Amino acid sequence: MNAEQIIKSIEAEHLKPNLPVIHVGDTVRVGVRIIEGGKERVQPYEGTIIAMGNSGINKTITVRRVFQGVGVERVFLLHSPRIANIQVIRRGKVRRAKLYYLRDRVGKATRIQQRFDRPL
Structure with missing residues (x-):
């Protein structure tokens, strides 16, 4: 085995198998684990x-x-142990891979049209 195959096999052990299908434009709720004092x-x-x-x-x-x-x-690493869950709230209809233009918009101009052809 070469180095690349060894790295891929080690990474495969840490991938989360139950992530939902998400796309750019979707509204999601990410559960982030936070440790405060001795509690999580x-x-x-x-x-x-x-x-x-x-x-x-x-x-x-x-x-x-x-x-x-x-x-x-x-910015969230999807396979991080700090991410408890990811829930898709709403599907968005967009035609770009990066929605950086939303940074310049204010108020109702930041709304994204809802997409109904993909299930939640």
């Missing part, structure tokens, strides 16, 4: 996926939401 809890983070990157164990999504009038973006 799951904090939901809901927003629109504006970008997806990489593949395999390094697959990431960038989720954007507006909180108290300020745009907040977080």
